Amino acid sequence: MATPLSADSLVAALRAEGVSVVEHEGWRTHNRNSKGSWGPVNGVVIHHTVTSGTTASVNLCYNGHSELPGPLCHGVIAKDGTVYLVGNGRANHAGSGDGDVLAAVVAEKATLPAPNENNTDGNVHFYGFECVNLGDGKDPWPAVQLEAMVRASAALCRAHGWSARSVIGHKEWTNTKIDPKGFAMSDFRSRVEARLGEKPAGSTGSAPKPSKPEYEPFPGAAWFKKHPKSAVVTAMGKRLVANGCSAYTEGPGPQWTDADRASYSKWQRKLGYTGASADGWPGATSWAALKVPKV
The missing domain is CATH 1.10.101 (Muramoyl-pentapeptide Carboxypeptidase; domain 1)
Incomplete structure (x- = not known):
């Protein structure tokens, strides 16, 4: 259980983990806080978008649609591994799920119960990443995208002091969803756990830290x-x-x-x-x- 990160802290955590971040215009004040609580937060939910194309996916997740206003998540993770931030606060992504699953996430249990009730508002408790994929089991998950998903999840876990057990798939939260499809969440959590065992790129330790950022000189x-x-x-x-x-x-x-x-x-x-x-x-x-x- 934790207080949600500020916009600046979220960006800093992601970049410290080596994630390429793009801030969508207006994302810092874009939320559904007027419709319900945001926080305390307890974990991260991974989704697939059922869309293709970065621009279309980002716009959909920012704006939402007639039946579900945006933001539909906090960040969209593109096929090239870029994380596009589209919301800061309560987002329409998790919906109703099983309170027993939430309790297991809070306790960081090794095994999650099968969701069989939709009695708890997940939008209060979870950050959400929508990852660009058709969700048909055939659309590939590029290695660079999966790595960005791992790093983004690890960034939030590291910032809040959570373990990898605080990261779940949407299908693990409710029995009405199948996402993410195409990889096992147990394997994904193992990768997050391994990532948390390393020093973030922005910290001192074994990971290299550039003494000075390198920027493109003005070409005229x-x-x-x-x-x-x-x-x-x-x-x-x-x-x-x-x-x-x-x-x-x-x-x-x-x-x-x-x-x-x-x-x-x-x-x-x-x-x-x-x-x-x-x-x-x-x-x-x-x-x-x-x-x-x-x-």
Whole structure:
């Protein structure tokens, strides 16, 4: 039992565990707290989305649908291992489940009872990760995605002092769901347990800790005006999205487009620039502030 992490603490915990995080615009205040309690929290529920495509999955989980408003989870874990944060607080993900399962999670028991009642509101007690997969037993789970799922789960367990037994599948919470399908939760918990036995990337110990982050040097405004196609553009776009400055309809890609310029203009205005100084063409000072990771 624990107090939910703040938005800043959640981001820090995930990144310390080596997870690539993208902050969806508005996620920090996006929740269903007006509809019920959020916390104390007791564990993590793993789901599959029954969707394909990162952008569509993230938008669905952020917005929800007519029968179930968003957020539908706290984070969406894409096929490439990126975690997109879409909610902070109570989320419509776990629904009703078995109180005996909750008691077993709280006690961190080695064996969970089979869920046979839906008498407890799981949205109060669990963080939720929706993982992009069709859920048909045929859609593959890439190694990089599974590793991100393990690390994200471990990050929350480490932050709260929980063991891997605090991580469950949606199908273990209620007998009305089958997710996640395609791997065994017992094997998944074993991986989380092994991860918790290691030092997080951001701590002291055996895991290496860079003395200084490496960022892409400013390539010059003229470089962008040639409409480059480069991994640097993708890295820049991800940083813009993470800072809530997205004008993208699809995820940022290697080709510089008007969406990149519009997103960068948002970043310039966020830094206080106006007029011609916020025209969307990167400058040395705003670029340095963006901290684009080296590719």
